[in-house]
Amino acid sequence: MDQMTGAAEANAEIREEVRKLCARFPGEYWREMDRARSYPSEFVRALTEAGYLGVLIPEEYGGAGLPLSAASAILETIHASGCNGSACHAQMYIMGTVLRHGSEAQKRAYLPKIASGELRLQAFGVTEPGSGTDTTSLRTFARREGDHYVVNGQKVWTSRAEHSDLMLLLARTTPKEQVRRRTEGLSTLLVDMQAAQGAGLTVRPIRTMMNHSSCEVFFDNVVVPAENLVGEEGQGFRYILDGMNAERLLVASESIGDAKWFIAKAVAYAKERQVFGRPIGQNQGIQFPIARAHAGMRAAELMVHEGLRRFETGEACGEEANTAKMLAADAAWAAAEACLQTHGGYGFAEEYDIERKYREARLYQVAPISTNLVLSYIAEHVLGLPRSY
Numbered sequence: 001m002d003q004m005t006g007a008a009e010a011n012a013e014i015r016e017e018v019r020k021l022c023a024r025f026p027g028e029y030w031r032e033m034d035r036a037r038s039y040p041s042e043f044v045r046a047l048t049e050a051g052y053l054g055v056l057i058p059e060e061y062g063g064a065g066l067p068l069s070a071a072s073a074i075l076e077t078i079h080a081s082g083c084n085g086s087a088c089h090a091q092m093y094i095m096g097t098v099l100r101h102g103s104e105a106q107k108r109a110y111l112p113k114i115a116s117g118e119l120r121l122q123a124f125g126v127t128e129p130g131s132g133t134d135t136t137s138l139r140t141f142a143r144r145e146g147d148h149y150v151v152n153g154q155k156v157w158t159s160r161a162e163h164s165d166l167m168l169l170l171a172r173t174t175p176k177e178q179v180r181r182r183t184e185g186l187s188t189l190l191v192d193m194q195a196a197q198g199a200g201l202t203v204r205p206i207r208t209m210m211n212h213s214s215c216e217v218f219f220d221n222v223v224v225p226a227e228n229l230v231g232e233e234g235q236g237f238r239y240i241l242d243g244m245n246a247e248r249l250l251v252a253s254e255s256i257g258d259a260k261w262f263i264a265k266a267v268a269y270a271k272e273r274q275v276f277g278r279p280i281g282q283n284q285g286i287q288f289p290i291a292r293a294h295a296g297m298r299a300a301e302l303m304v305h306e307g308l309r310r311f312e313t314g315e316a317c318g319e320e321a322n323t324a325k326m327l328a329a330d331a332a333w334a335a336a337e338a339c340l341q342t343h344g345g346y347g348f349a350e351e352y353d354i355e356r357k358y359r360e361a362r363l364y365q366v367a368p369i370s371t372n373l374v375l376s377y378i379a380e381h382v383l384g385l386p387r388s389y
């Protein structure tokens with residue numbers, strides 16, 4: 001892969017170890033998971049036991065205390081190895097809200113258990129059917145009653161909800177009509193999902209184009225102790241925004257990994273497949289889409305690295321994180337197209353893993369933020385164009 005990137009890899013040791021771990025989970029494993037729509041528990045367990053999902057948790061709370069670039073290297077390598085990190089990537093970063101805005105008691109109670117894998121905090125309840133991208137119009141409401149909140153409402157596309165002990169929920173605590181700005185009056189609460197199921201919380205999986213364990217979640221008078229409020233009441237939207245740059249850079253890293261996987265697979269096949277008595281890779285019609293995909297991947301990768309550098313030095317990185325997320329998702333998609341086309345009919349056969357990765361890679365142009373919303377961010381916040389919504 002060094003030759004392909006043309007640059008020395010950062011976090012080379014971590015990448016090497018992750019590659020070894022991923023080699024234990026080859027295409028057959030993922031095909032089986034995909035076919036049965038199963039959660040890749042063994043893979044997630046292996047990552048947890050190796051400590052990879054706790055790398056961003058500071059050492060004093062039981063994690064490895066590594067910078068974001070280490071998490072990026074882990075997720076990129078998982079995807080470049082043909083595996084899929086989406087089953088557990090959120091365990092790495094949702095805890096950031098607790099770390100940055102939680103009380104000391106919450107940090108002591110949750111972070112060491114999240115680091116060890118004893119507690120899974122990997123469900124993130126933001127999107128709702130009625131509000132979609134317009135997050136501040138969400139309607140799930142947490143009403144304070146003495147020492148607890150009573151939550152009513154519905155979330156959709158809550159990934160990993162069936163495989164999470166805790167959910168970080170964004171809910172209204174003051175009606176939109178009663179706040180000065182629409183971003184106020186939203187709060188973040190930690191919901192104990194195991195306790196709440198059977199006590200008003202219903203989780204319903206959604207069958208999707210790829211195996212993603214995403215769910216609808218219904219709240220019917222779910223009681224959440226007031227001590228589970230993270231940070232200040234009414235400031236939740238700000239806390240969620242705070243974590244988005246990290247999330248975007250990590251998801252972009254997964255797309256870079258996908259792009260590398262598709263390109264490596266396409267190159268290998270183009271060299272080996274003989275048609276008209278010569279390798280198909282000798283035709284520029286085959287070479288050029290792969291070369292273009294590689295160029296796009298490299299440019300996106302540099303933007304991911306720039307975003308990581310700025311994040312780690314504490315500089316503003318909204319522009320870089322958003323741009324990296326969009327370019328990396330586009331690069332993965334271009335590489336997916338080139339790889340499928342290079343394989344001709346065989347690209348459609350399950351056993352090549354291309355059609356599975358193709359479906360998986362497509363998601364990142366929609367989630368966790370869609371391409372239009374990234375462009376809208378750049379237009380408004382970087383270029384100073386008038387706000388459109």
Ligand SMILES: Cc1cc2nc3c(=O)[nH]c(=O)nc-3n(C[C@H](O)[C@H](O)[C@H](O)COP(=O)(O)OP(=O)(O)OC[C@H]3O[C@@H](n4cnc5c(N)ncnc54)[C@H](O)[C@@H]3O)c2cc1C
Pocket residue numbers: 123124125126127131132133134156157158159160208212214363366367368369370371372373376388389
């Ligand atoms: C598999 C999967 C997993 C997900 N996991 C999670 C999760 O764990 N937690 C969570 O909270 N959410 C999750 N999501 C939700 C995801 O973040 C949303 O689907 C995404 O933000 C888009 O929202 P929407 O689907 O409601 O689309 P809509 O808001 O209905 O938008 C539809 C289309 O219109 C475009 N659009 C909307 N408004 C504008 C505008 N003003 N200008 C230009 N274009 C616009 C959008 O870009 C999009 O292309 C997941 C989604 C999927 C598919």
